[in-house]
Structure formats: C-alpha cells, structure tokens
Amino acid sequence: MAKRVVSGQRPTGRLHLGHYFGTLQKWVSLQDEYDCLFFVADWHALTTKYDDVGEIANDAREMVIDWLAVGLDPKKCFMYKQSEIPEVAELYLYLSMITPISWLERNPTYKEVLQELTGKDISTSGFLSYPILQTADIILPRGEVVPVGEDQLPHLELGREIVRRFNFLYGDYFAEPQSMLSPVKRLLGIDGRKMSKSYNNSIYLSDEPDTIRTKVNQMITDPARIKKTDAGSPDVCMVVYPMHQVYTPSEELQEIEVKCREAAWGCMACKRELADRIVESLTGFREKRAEIESAPGIVDEVLKEGLHQVRPICRATIKDVREKLNIR
C-alpha cells in the first residue's frame, strides 16, 4: 500500500514563487505515488498572528485556490483545514503533557524566529509548543512521510522524539514519521532577501503578466555592472541569474552566462527573457485560477470532502490514544 504523506502550510494568502519551488511543486509530484493529505495549518498561523487574525480565513481560502490552480487534485489527495479537526487539539494536549520544555527551548528554528521577529511578542506557550502541534498534525492521521524544507527538520526530529516518548510511556503505537527532504531551489525576492510576503519582495503565482515584468525589472543584478558595456558576472547576480537557473534549460543558460560575461547583452534584455519565461510558465495556472474563482463553491467542497475522508481516521486514533492514557 502507498505510504501516507502528511504536510501542511500556514495560510499567508496568495502564494509566491518561493512557495511553489519550496513546497508545492513537490506536493504536486507526490500525489500520484503516495496517499497524500495536505492541510491548511491555520492554528499554526495563530502562533505568530494571534493579535492580527482578521485575514486568516481569507488567506486560507486564497491559498487553497492556489493549491488547486497549481495542480493539487482533489481526486488524488485530500485537502482540509487543521482547525476543522478538533482531535488535533486534543492530541496536542496529550503530547504537551509528555514533552519536556527543554526539548522545545533548544529547537534552533524556535531560537531563530524569536530573533527574527523582534517587533513582536511571541514569548508565548503556543509559539514555543509549535512543534508539538505539528507533531499532532502528522501522527494523528497516521502520517508516515513528511515532505518539508530544511528549516523544518528540527521540528520533525523533535516530533520523532515525542513519538518515541509516547511509545515508551504507553506502549508502541505511533510510527516515527520520516522526513522527505527535497533539494529546494531557494529563490530570492526581487531585493535579494528571502522571498517573503512580509518583505514585499515576492512574485506571486497569481500576479498579472505586466506585474511580473515590472517586478523582474526591479530585481537587483550584478552591482558592478552599470553600463551595458561592462562585463557582468552571473555569480554575483544574486537574483536574476539564479532564477534563470530555475526557468531556463541548461544549454540556453550557458548562452546567458556567456552573454553576461562578454557584455554581449544588457541586463534589461536578460530580464526580459526571464520575465517571458516566468509569465509563460504560469499560463496554465492563470487559466485554472480564473476558472476556480468563477465557481467559488469549489474550495468549500474540496475542503469538505477532505475533512469527510480524514476526520474518521483521526477519530479512530484519538479513541486508541484515550484508551492508552486511561481517559475513558
């Protein structure tokens, strides 16, 4: 039988190219081979947005539209919202009882985010416990394989430790979920920082072609290349060249490199070609998104069906867990 994949994404609204190459491309490719469950991690969104909840539901909706438009197929995978499965919260509670605080505090991702999000008070129990919630997400519907980015590995390792502790305390029950790390093509935003909604530097899958062209034109290039006649260097062209590496087939990529180094073309032309490729690659997506937007019931239907399929599995797990914990 196909192994079960479980993975979630926090709702941040419309998705950008970073999301696509970081997560979605992988998800789409897994649907044919695995038994896939993909969920909207809207409770996880609260860990950093508890004081700004106005957009969460709408962000979730926009995200699911993007999921569908990018090719997640409700006939091949189940999609649902974490917050519609109360058993996730119940399992989270049980797991929180057995997870030492020191395990949570030494999580490097936790320390990093704490440092990054300075303007915000996230010294909350919920934020610290983020990996416990994530573990509940995964093991409740009996996930075996978890496709994640590198930044999520510490969470997953912690999850495996929690599972071992559960099994040790109450008898073997949960399988330790395996991470599936995909080589991520990390795309930078137009300003050279990590592509992120909060930096306002992203190219969205749903951007209009003209918007994409404008954004590509704003990308930083080799800073030493001021005039078209200056020879450039793709190695220091932090944003445009790496994107070409993603969008341009290798032979043509080599031409691009040579033309840059020999100043045979200017950055404008180089960017125009990149923008064309990005726009072209999103043609199918744009059509599909428009289709979904014109039939607004689709998102609710997809989520309802996902819930209908996944919730019984979760209920069964919780029933067993309650028995093991002598909560009956």
Ligand code: TRP
């Ligand atoms: N923490 C993940 C992220 O920030 C989202 C997530 C929540 C998740 N629960 C999960 C991913 C369970 C995989 C499995 O991207």
Ligand code: SF4
């Ligand atoms: Fe970058 Fe292209 Fe300009 Fe070279 S020509 S510096 S690769 S944008």
